[in-house]
Amino acid sequence: MSQIVKITTKGQTTIPQEIRLALHVEPGDFVFWEMVEEGIARVRRVQPLDLDYLNALQGTLGEWAGDADEAAYRDL
Template sequence: MLAIAKITAKGQTTIPQNVRAALHVSPGDLIAWEVGADGTATVRRVQPLDIEYLRAVEGTLSEWASSADEDAYREL
């Protein structure tokens, strides 16, 4: 899919509707830009992190944090 958009003097642009639909993005969503060494750019939708969920999961992983586990998995 090819879509062309103009960049404003402030460096802003409008993401064309068909691109927004393909990326499943809407106002307030996050996107990430990755620029390759050859000058190509890739844009993708970024899922926001749910910090409360991650902290809850972290609390359940303490059984895997022993020194024996550290020794066993150090080289991975």
């Protein structure tokens, strides 16, 4: 399955319907672009990270949230 599509001046393109169906993507979904090798890219559907999971994870990172850490990493 392949199709040729045109890129707009803003760098946008339309994902052809048969490709959208194969990827199971709908408006609002996220896709991930990855360069596989020179001149070849791969695209796949991805799910946004679960906010509940991120909030739970953030609670475990408190040991690195001190003033000394802020000072040490301020210029990164």
